[in-house]
Amino acid sequence: MIDVIMNGEVLKTVAKAITALVSEARIHFLNQGMHSRAVDPANVAMVIVDVPRESFEVYNVDEEKVIGVDVDRIYDISKSIKGKDLVELLLSETELKIKFGSVEYSVSLIDPSAIRKEPRIPELELPVKVVMDAGEFKKAVTAADKISDHVIFRSDKTGFIVEAKGDVDKITFHMSESELIEFNGAEAKSMFSIEYLKEFCKIAGSGDLLTIRLGTNYPVRLLFELSGGKVKVEYILAPRVEAE
Amino acid sequence: MIDVIMNGEVLKTVAKAITALVSEARIHFLNQGMHSRAVDPANVAMVIVDVPRESFEVYNVDEEKVIGVDVDRIYDISKSIKGKDLVELLLSETELKIKFGSVEYSVSLIDPSAIRKEPRIPELELPVKVVMDAGEFKKAVTAADKISDHVIFRSDKTGFIVEAKGDVDKITFHMSESELIEFNGAEAKSMFSIEYLKEFCKIAGSGDLLTIRLGTNYPVRLLFELSGGKVKVEYILAPRVEAE
């Protein structure tokens, strides 16, 4: 039997994080918590979502199980739940019941074998480690989006830098070590598509913690700690080849 | 002479309630208050609006009178009045003056005989009586709207239930007697079009009182008490024939 209760904010964050990349996904109910990961159809980005069992109000999972669900639908439903309200997920053979307040949704399950196989998480050696407020990162991406479709992440002794160039203008976002929560001072530089970064930022806001692992012409890892640390969402994004 | 003053919220509620079904309507200024009723062009729903004279700040009606107005226009105007601000309606032979703050609108009257005749209010024997918060009802309708275009209202010993079925999912909204303000425990079941219910709900919010009278394969009566009880709006909606 699988019967778990969490607050609405947690469900919303999980669903939103996954819909950034795919519309159907496998959700694992493991002993240590809920887990999901998926790769977008273009194979450019991966999402890894973890909600530890301590983040649930109730976590009754007799036996580990994987289900397939329409995440777009669940995100849509989760939008009508208030953040602090509790929501219950109750699993039967063929249905997932989502209960909150006086409302009970029944959503059909998708055969997990019909959903694209889960990716292996790549092992990456990424020298730079930056920890910052996710809201600041979101500001940088939003600003860059106004003038370009790609952005350079750069790290050097002076701090962490986001740069974008338009036809006639340029934006530089610079955070020095003192403005960052943690910074190991390593050097690296890679270019990324803003389209993806914009999607990733949608789940985060001011007050959420973001850990960035950056290499040179290598994928970047963006680990967001959301909903007061209850949900961990990591995105891995492939670099764009620099034409410069 | 007809010269009445009410707060802006009352005028807005009246106009919004009627525009849900028709764009032109007759308004009666009676000794006991303002009254209007109309049927939508498809003959599926009726609206009955009553604003008792006690709900006005000033109610000078020398002689009972009926006028024809463009309700869409009045709703449009009423949106620019703040809820607590007073608004005056002043009637001349050919015009309705709507005055608030420093603004005075003059709206041409429509010959009432050019507007579709008012319906008779049907006598309906409806066994179920439910009184609930209109905001809860609105949530149920909004949720159901996401997955279907029709909805079943059902009442049994366990309480009042709203159900909708989509292709792959289902929603059940259940309120037990203890969650309802009043409930007579009678049984009935009818199906309705969500399109109409959505329109009706637009006038109401959390804190407004809703009385539902339900029968089996019979029209439903939805009586909303709005603007702190100053405005009574009743909708009568014909059932859809169940294809189940």
Next chain:
Amino acid sequence: MIDVIMNGEVLKTVAKAITALVSEARIHFLNQGMHSRAVDPANVAMVIVDVPRESFEVYNVDEEKVIGVDVDRIYDISKSIKGKDLVELLLSETELKIKFGSVEYSVSLIDPSAIRKEPRIPELELPVKVVMDAGEFKKAVTAADKISDHVIFRSDKTGFIVEAKGDVDKITFHMSESELIEFNGAEAKSMFSIEYLKEFCKIAGSGDLLTIRLGTNYPVRLLFELSGGKVKVEYILAPRVEAE
């Protein structure tokens, strides 16, 4: 060297005021402050913007200078600055740097000689002087916009009046001397295009001061004092010929 610091609200107001009429403009950094003026492509309206040096937090202008900028771009950037946050404008030979928080934009300059020559400010004898809250004026224009594309400004002994006529309705906005902040009681009447007035009103809100100078079949001058008096924006709008 030109290096000035102001609050974000001031920059936003300046850019918004100018974009109402043109997308590229000359900005003068004078000893007494920042100044700009421009005429719209149809030659119907002029905007004159002044930010006295006292309105800046820092105003380092060694030598008076005029630059050409893409005001749409600057307005776009300014929207991401919070009103109370400080923003720095730093001028180099070819670029204008706009710095706030951790963000630095570099915007290319436009050769001022490539931008339409600045208009001379016309000398107008306008008998009526009205001073009022800009928010009230905005309400009148917004209301009139619902029923017509032109509006009459009229002043007589009873006060200042804005009138618009639609096919079947009419709106009159009337402010008596006691409701106005200042009024000289002179008489005049002219008709104007609502399209322009709507654009002008976007910069102002309740609490901002508006001085109107009106003549008969003559341009009107609308002087807005914005951002707590830090920015002065004057629009001069040509009248429409009355077809009445």
